Amino acid sequence: MKIVNIKSLAALFMGTVSLFAVASCGGNAEDAKDTAKVDTVKVEVPVKKTREELIVNRDTIAIANPDSITELENKHSAAVTFGEKNAEGKTAVTVKVGENGLVHPAEEEHFIDFIAIYAKVKGVDTELGRVELQNDLKPAEATFTVDLKGVKEVTTFVGCNIHGIWKETTKVGKTK
Numbered sequence: 001m002k003i004v005n006i007k008s009l010a011a012l013f014m015g016t017v018s019l020f021a022v023a024s025c026g027g028n029a030e031d032a033k034d035t036a037k038v039d040t041v042k043v044e045v046p047v048k049k050t051r052e053e054l055i056v057n058r059d060t061i062a063i064a065n066p067d068s069i070t071e072l073e074n075k076h077s078a079a080v081t082f083g084e085k086n087a088e089g090k091t092a093v094t095v096k097v098g099e100n101g102l103v104h105p106a107e108e109e110h111f112i113d114f115i116a117i118y119a120k121v122k123g124v125d126t127e128l129g130r131v132e133l134q135n136d137l138k139p140a141e142a143t144f145t146v147d148l149k150g151v152k153e154v155t156t157f158v159g160c161n162i163h164g165i166w167k168e169t170t171k172v173g174k175t176k
């Protein structure tokens with residue numbers, strides 16, 4: 001009976017497996033080279049937001065308690081000034097945003113985007129004027145020359161792109 005050397009058999013078997021492995025990998029060498037070529041560095045480039053994307057809050061907000069106004073409320077509050085009537089009988093109404101020494105920011109991503117005034121004219125809520133603002137006006141303000149005949153009070157709307165639309169009412173002739 002022939003005695004088979006087990007060690008020799010094992011070596012032969014391992015050799016076969018190794019050869020098979022080398023043959024399998026040989027075809028992927030080019031692929032591996034290609035993969036190395038597409039290895040890139042990811043760089044984040046900030047994209048400037050549009051005005052529509054920046055205006056994220058359109059809730060209407062009223063000052064909770066005018067006798068104990070908060071810092072946030074002061075920054076969004078409208079200081080209204082009534083001028084003299086002109087030759088046509090119209091009045092210059094100036095709306096300036098910010099009170100008690102606090103001014104609303106005018107920054108790229110936080111700003112006053114509009115100011116509007118309304119009044120009841122013959123019983124109907126009517127827009128007397130509205131301006132759209134950019135983010136470079138500090139303090140934000142606008143003057144409207146309007147006919148206040150029969151108008152007892154005006155309602156101002158101040159739009160902040162982040163904190164919403166701030167609504168206040170001021171009696172005509174009373175500078176606030």
Ligand SMILES: [Fe+2]
Nearest residue numbers: 160161162163
């Ligand atoms: Fe704001």
